[in-house]
Amino acid sequence: MRYVIIGGDAAGMSAASRLKRRAPDADVVVFEKTNDVSYSACSMPYNIANTEKPMDGLVVRTAEAFRDVQGIDLHTGYEVSSINPSEKMIYGKTLDGNDFESSYDRLLIATGASAIRPSIAGIDLDGVFVLKSLEDGRKLKNYLADGKVETAVIIGMGYIALEMAEALTARGIKVTMVKRREQLLPWMLPELSEVAAKELEANKVEFFPGLPLESITRGGNGLTVNAGGRSFPADMVLVAVGVKPESRLAAAAGLDLGADGAVSIDANMRTSAADVFAAGDCADITSVVSGRKIWLPLALTANRGGRVAADNMMGEPVAFRGIAGTAVFKVFNLEIAKTGLTMKEAEDAGFKPVYKAIAAKSKAHSFQGSAPLHASFIADSESGKILGAQMIGSEGVARRINAAAVALQAGMTVDEFYECDLAYAPPFSPVWDPLLTAASMLMKKSGT
Amino acid sequence: MRYVIIGGDAAGMSAASRLKRRAPDADVVVFEKTNDVSYSACSMPYNIANTEKPMDGLVVRTAEAFRDVQGIDLHTGYEVSSINPSEKMIYGKTLDGNDFESSYDRLLIATGASAIRPSIAGIDLDGVFVLKSLEDGRKLKNYLADGKVETAVIIGMGYIALEMAEALTARGIKVTMVKRREQLLPWMLPELSEVAAKELEANKVEFFPGLPLESITRGGNGLTVNAGGRSFPADMVLVAVGVKPESRLAAAAGLDLGADGAVSIDANMRTSAADVFAAGDCADITSVVSGRKIWLPLALTANRGGRVAADNMMGEPVAFRGIAGTAVFKVFNLEIAKTGLTMKEAEDAGFKPVYKAIAAKSKAHSFQGSAPLHASFIADSESGKILGAQMIGSEGVARRINAAAVALQAGMTVDEFYECDLAYAPPFSPVWDPLLTAASMLMKKSGT
Incomplete structure (x- = not known):
C-alpha cells in the first residue's frame, strides 16, 4: 500500500x-x-521576541x-x-x-x-512581512537582527497581530496597529474587548481601527502605511490580516x-x-x-x-466528530480564551443567543496575586444550551476555558454547567469559580 | 414563616x-x-504563614x-x-x-x-493544636507570635497537614510530619504521590509514615510526640488527622x-x-x-x-444532583488536584477501575517556564466511563482539573473526553493537553 x-x-x-x-x-x-x-508555528512570536534563541529551535x-x-x-x-x-x-x-x-x-x-496578502501597491516591498511559515519567521527575525528597526506598523488585530505586537514591543520597537474593522477583536464580547484595548494602551501600543489599508510606499526614511486617508511611517510592516x-x-x-x-x-x-x-x-x-x-x-x-x-x-472507520472551536492566546499580561460560537456565529446558526459577562477574581478575593478576570457564557435563550464561552484576564484564564470546552462537547445547558463541581482553594479560585458565577448570572438573566 | x-x-x-x-x-x-x-477557613494556613496579616482579615x-x-x-x-x-x-x-x-x-x-482529636495522653497539653475553626487559627498564630517556636511536629499528612507544613516552614520553623498509615496521600496514585514526597524532601520537611500516634508528653524543653515506638521533640504540635x-x-x-x-x-x-x-x-x-x-x-x-x-x-423543589468530588490544594511549589473517585473508592463502588498516569509538561515543550506535570485518569475498564482524575505539578494543574470535573458531571467516557477540543497555545499547554494525552494512553492501555 x-x-x-x-x-x-x-x-x-x-x-x-x-x-x-x-x-x-x-x-x-x-x-x-x-x-x-514539523515546527511550532504558534511559537514564532515568542521566538522572535527572544534575540538569544535561533529560529530553528522551533523544529x-x-x-x-x-x-x-x-x-x-x-x-x-x-x-x-x-x-x-x-x-x-x-x-x-x-x-x-x-x-x-x-x-x-x-x-x-x-x-x-x-497568509492573506492584500492586493495593494507596495505589498511586496522590502520590509513588508507576513508571518505564517517558518521561512516567513526567519526573514522577519533577520530583518530585526541589526537592531535598526525602531518602529513597526502591524496591519490587522487578530491573535497573530496581537502576539507580534507584544513580541516587537519586547524588542524595544514602537508598535502601531491599524485595521479595517472597528472592533479590536470582532468576535469578542464588548465587555471583554475593552479589557484587551486597555492592555494595549498600557503597553504603549497605539491602535487605529476603522482604517482600510490603501497602500504601502517607500520614502527616504522607510516605509509608509496609507490607510483610511491617514499615513503611518514605519521601519517595518507586518501584514497580519488573516x-x-x-x-x-x-x-x-x-x-x-x-x-x-x-x-x-x-x-x-x-x-x-x-x-x-x-x-x-x-x-x-x-x-x-x-x-x-x-x-x-x-x-x-x-x-x-x-x-x-x-x-x-488504513480502512479503519474512525470519525472526527468535530470541534468546539477553542482558542487561547497571550497578549502582554493578558490571557485571552474562547470556545464555541461567538454571538454572531450563534445568530447565523439559527440560535437565539444571550450572554452574560461578569467581572471576577482569579483566586480567592484576599489571596496574594488574585487578579481581575472577566468570564462569560453565551447560551441559547430557548434551550439553555451553552453555545460559547469567552474569558480574559492576567491569570487563571487559559486552562479554565477547558471546562467550558468539555461542556460544549457534552452538549450541556447552562443549568447543567452550574451544577459542576469545580475546584476551589484560595491560591487558585474563589469558592464559586468565575465560570460558575457566569453561568449563574446567565441563568438569572435569561430566567431559566 | x-x-x-x-x-x-x-x-x-x-x-x-x-x-x-x-x-x-x-x-x-x-x-x-x-x-x-462567614470566614475563609481554607485560607487559614496562608494567613498563618504571613506575620503581617491579622487573622480577622479572613472574615x-x-x-x-x-x-x-x-x-x-x-x-x-x-x-x-x-x-x-x-x-x-x-x-x-x-x-x-x-x-x-x-x-x-x-x-x-x-x-x-x-477536627478529630485522638484520645491519647497529652492531647490537651499547651502547645498542641488542631486547626478547624477561626478560633483554632487565632490560638495557633498567637502561639507562634513571639518567634520562639523553632520546631513543629505535624501529625497527619492530609491537605491541611501539608498546607500547614508549608506555612510553618515559611515562618522558619523546622517541620517533621508523622502519620499512622504508610502512604503520604493514601488516595493518590503512587506515581503522583512520589512527586509530593520529593517536594517535601526538597523543602526539608521530614516525614515518617507508618507510625501510629501513642502520646504527647511535656518535658523541660518542650513537647515530645511518641509514635510507633519513636520520639519526636517539638516546640509545638499540630494534630491534623482529619x-x-x-x-x-x-x-x-x-x-x-x-x-x-x-x-x-x-x-x-x-x-x-x-x-x-x-x-x-x-x-x-x-x-x-x-x-x-x-x-x-x-x-x-x-x-x-x-x-x-x-x-x-421555601417550598421550591430544587435538587442538588451531587458532586464529582473535586479538590485542589497547594503544597510548596506543587499544585495537587483530584476529582471523582480514587482507585479504592471505584473498586468499592463495584467498578473495575484501571488508570494511567503520564508525565507531561504544563506548557509547550520549549516554552519558558514549562514545568513537569503528572496527569492521570481512572476509568471503568468495562464501560470506559471516567471515574476520576488526579494531577500534580508546579504549574497549570489547579484549573486544568476542572475539565475532568465537567466530564464527570456529564458522565463521559475516556473516548469522549479524548475528543474534546482543549485549549492550546505555547505559553499555556502542549498541543495535546496533558489530560488528552492521559485519556489517549488509558484508551490504549485498556484497549478501548
Missing part, C-alpha cells in the same frame, strides 16, 4: 507518523514544498528523524502542482526545478493555510470545497474524490455546537485530523 | 442570605455557637453586616444543645451561660465538621445518619424529620460518579448546599 501525503506540517506529519507506526511495511511518502517540516522533529528513525519517505522542497484523482497520480516540481510524479493508493491533502485555506490544488482537481473555500471533508476525513482525504488547516470541520461545517485553522484540530485521517486511510 | 438555622458558616450563612433575599418578610434566625461567622462578612445590611437575625455565642422535631423547637445555652429556646417552621442543620461530621445534635434528635456518620439528606436537602433540612460539612451528599452517598466536606458543596436548602425550605 502506498500512502502519499501532500504537506509536511502538523496534519501531514501526524498522519505520516501514525501510518508508519501502524503499518510499518507500507510506503508512506510525504511531499513538502518548503524545506521545513519539533527534523526531516532526518522522520526519514531515518521513523522510516517515512519524506521529500522536502517538492511542490505538488496537480492531482489526478482518476489516475491516482500527483505531479509537481522540486525547488531545483525538476519535475516529479507519484502514484498513490490513498492520498492525504494537508496543504495548510496561507489566513485562507490552501485549497487550490484540491479545487483544480475538481474536489468539492466547503466552508470558507476549504476542502470539504466528511467525518472520516474523506474528500469528494475516492481515496483522497484531507486534514488540517486546508480542510473544513464540523462545529460540535452548531452541527455545521466551519473553517477554523487550529493546531490541535490539524494534529487530530492527521491521526484520524491515517486511521481512515 | 420562621426559618431557623443552626450554624453560621458557609452552608448556614449561604442559606440565610438566600432566604432573606428571596423572602424579605420572613424571619431568618441563625444560631452560631462561636463568635465567628468575609461581619456579623453586623448580616444583621444590619441583610436583616438576618444572627445570634453568635448561641450553642444549640437539642432539637425537638415533633414540637419544632430547639434549645440551647449561650456562651454567657443563659438558656435559650426557639420555635421554627423550617429548620436547617448546618453544624459543619469538627475531620468528622458534627452530627451529634441530629443523632440525638433521632434523625437518620448516613455516610461516615453525617446527617443523611435527600437531593432536596431534607433530613428524615419533617421540615428539618441539613447542608454543608455535617451532611452527606451523592457522588455523581458512583450514585452513592458519600461524605466529603468541601467549601463549594457547603455554599451550594446552603443555597439549595434555602430554595427547598
Whole structure:
C-alpha cells in the first residue's frame, strides 16, 4: 500500500507518523514544498521576541528523524502542482526545478493555510512581512537582527497581530496597529474587548481601527502605511490580516470545497474524490455546537485530523466528530480564551443567543496575586444550551476555558454547567469559580 | 414563616442570605455557637504563614453586616444543645451561660465538621493544636507570635497537614510530619504521590509514615510526640488527622445518619424529620460518579448546599444532583488536584477501575517556564466511563482539573473526553493537553 501525503506540517506529519507506526511495511511518502517540516508555528512570536534563541529551535522533529528513525519517505522542497484523482497520480516540481510524479493508493491533502496578502501597491516591498511559515519567521527575525528597526506598523488585530505586537514591543520597537474593522477583536464580547484595548494602551501600543489599508510606499526614511486617508511611517510592516485555506490544488482537481473555500471533508476525513482525504488547516470541520461545517485553522484540530485521517486511510472507520472551536492566546499580561460560537456565529446558526459577562477574581478575593478576570457564557435563550464561552484576564484564564470546552462537547445547558463541581482553594479560585458565577448570572438573566 | 438555622458558616450563612433575599418578610434566625461567622477557613494556613496579616482579615462578612445590611437575625455565642422535631423547637445555652429556646417552621442543620482529636495522653497539653475553626487559627498564630517556636511536629499528612507544613516552614520553623498509615496521600496514585514526597524532601520537611500516634508528653524543653515506638521533640504540635461530621445534635434528635456518620439528606436537602433540612460539612451528599452517598466536606458543596436548602425550605423543589468530588490544594511549589473517585473508592463502588498516569509538561515543550506535570485518569475498564482524575505539578494543574470535573458531571467516557477540543497555545499547554494525552494512553492501555 502506498500512502502519499501532500504537506509536511502538523496534519501531514501526524498522519505520516501514525501510518508508519501502524503499518510499518507500507510506503508512506510525504511531499513538502518548503524545506521545513514539523515546527511550532504558534511559537514564532515568542521566538522572535527572544534575540538569544535561533529560529530553528522551533523544529519539533527534523526531516532526518522522520526519514531515518521513523522510516517515512519524506521529500522536502517538492511542490505538488496537480492531482489526478482518476489516475491516482500527483505531479509537481522540486525547488531545483525538476519535475516529479507519484502514484498513490490513498492520498492525504494537508496543504495548510496561507497568509492573506492584500492586493495593494507596495505589498511586496522590502520590509513588508507576513508571518505564517517558518521561512516567513526567519526573514522577519533577520530583518530585526541589526537592531535598526525602531518602529513597526502591524496591519490587522487578530491573535497573530496581537502576539507580534507584544513580541516587537519586547524588542524595544514602537508598535502601531491599524485595521479595517472597528472592533479590536470582532468576535469578542464588548465587555471583554475593552479589557484587551486597555492592555494595549498600557503597553504603549497605539491602535487605529476603522482604517482600510490603501497602500504601502517607500520614502527616504522607510516605509509608509496609507490607510483610511491617514499615513503611518514605519521601519517595518507586518501584514497580519488573516489566513485562507490552501485549497487550490484540491479545487483544480475538481474536489468539492466547503466552508470558507476549504476542502470539504466528511467525518472520516474523506474528500469528494475516492481515496483522497484531507486534514488540517486546508480542510473544513464540523462545529460540535452548531452541527455545521466551519473553517477554523487550529493546531490541535490539524494534529487530530492527521491521526484520524491515517486511521481512515488504513480502512479503519474512525470519525472526527468535530470541534468546539477553542482558542487561547497571550497578549502582554493578558490571557485571552474562547470556545464555541461567538454571538454572531450563534445568530447565523439559527440560535437565539444571550450572554452574560461578569467581572471576577482569579483566586480567592484576599489571596496574594488574585487578579481581575472577566468570564462569560453565551447560551441559547430557548434551550439553555451553552453555545460559547469567552474569558480574559492576567491569570487563571487559559486552562479554565477547558471546562467550558468539555461542556460544549457534552452538549450541556447552562443549568447543567452550574451544577459542576469545580475546584476551589484560595491560591487558585474563589469558592464559586468565575465560570460558575457566569453561568449563574446567565441563568438569572435569561430566567431559566 | 420562621426559618431557623443552626450554624453560621458557609452552608448556614449561604442559606440565610438566600432566604432573606428571596423572602424579605420572613424571619431568618441563625444560631452560631462561636463568635465567628462567614470566614475563609481554607485560607487559614496562608494567613498563618504571613506575620503581617491579622487573622480577622479572613472574615468575609461581619456579623453586623448580616444583621444590619441583610436583616438576618444572627445570634453568635448561641450553642444549640437539642432539637425537638415533633414540637419544632430547639434549645440551647449561650456562651454567657443563659438558656435559650426557639420555635421554627423550617429548620436547617448546618453544624459543619469538627477536627478529630485522638484520645491519647497529652492531647490537651499547651502547645498542641488542631486547626478547624477561626478560633483554632487565632490560638495557633498567637502561639507562634513571639518567634520562639523553632520546631513543629505535624501529625497527619492530609491537605491541611501539608498546607500547614508549608506555612510553618515559611515562618522558619523546622517541620517533621508523622502519620499512622504508610502512604503520604493514601488516595493518590503512587506515581503522583512520589512527586509530593520529593517536594517535601526538597523543602526539608521530614516525614515518617507508618507510625501510629501513642502520646504527647511535656518535658523541660518542650513537647515530645511518641509514635510507633519513636520520639519526636517539638516546640509545638499540630494534630491534623482529619475531620468528622458534627452530627451529634441530629443523632440525638433521632434523625437518620448516613455516610461516615453525617446527617443523611435527600437531593432536596431534607433530613428524615419533617421540615428539618441539613447542608454543608455535617451532611452527606451523592457522588455523581458512583450514585452513592458519600461524605466529603468541601467549601463549594457547603455554599451550594446552603443555597439549595434555602430554595427547598421555601417550598421550591430544587435538587442538588451531587458532586464529582473535586479538590485542589497547594503544597510548596506543587499544585495537587483530584476529582471523582480514587482507585479504592471505584473498586468499592463495584467498578473495575484501571488508570494511567503520564508525565507531561504544563506548557509547550520549549516554552519558558514549562514545568513537569503528572496527569492521570481512572476509568471503568468495562464501560470506559471516567471515574476520576488526579494531577500534580508546579504549574497549570489547579484549573486544568476542572475539565475532568465537567466530564464527570456529564458522565463521559475516556473516548469522549479524548475528543474534546482543549485549549492550546505555547505559553499555556502542549498541543495535546496533558489530560488528552492521559485519556489517549488509558484508551490504549485498556484497549478501548
